[in-house]
Amino acid sequence: MTELGRIVSALTATGLAVETMEDGALVQYGESRVALFTEPDHRGGVLVRLHLDLDLFVEEESLPDILIGMNLMNQGLDYGALILDPVEDDDDDSPVDAPVVAFAVLGRAVLWLPDLGEAELDRLNEHLRRFEAEVTQAVERTLHGGKGMSA
DSSP: OOHHHHHHHHHTTTTTTEEESSSSEEEEEEEEEEEEEEEEESSEEEEEEEEEEEEEHHHHHHHHHHHHHHHHHTOOOSEEEEEEEEEEOTTTTTTTOOOOOOEEEEEEEEEESOOSHHHHHHHOOOOOOOHHHHHHHHHHHHHSSSTTOOO
């Protein structure tokens, strides 16, 4: 069984809803779906990459304020970071050299597992849970607080 298969089996055994994809898996946490990808590490063990799409988009004009806000939010996160990812325009009529005008706000984390034993799989489950909770709560506090992020 592959590393990804063993991780999916372990997460499913803990009661999580896990859906496999071509190159990874989606783990359901309440309303959130965390994408999980694995790759062997050159030092041994497995790198697990977590991606949480927050369905937030930022226009280019707002970047200075958003970057300051994201920097402050990232300082309070222990289990991941918020990043900006360029959004590609699917419009075929746009020029090839057209500049990117929007960015998606994503949560990302990477965890190294030296092996896939029970203790490490439990650590992954806890990391996954805390990552989703911290990122979601940080964004919700900011959006619904008095000085919310405007995008």
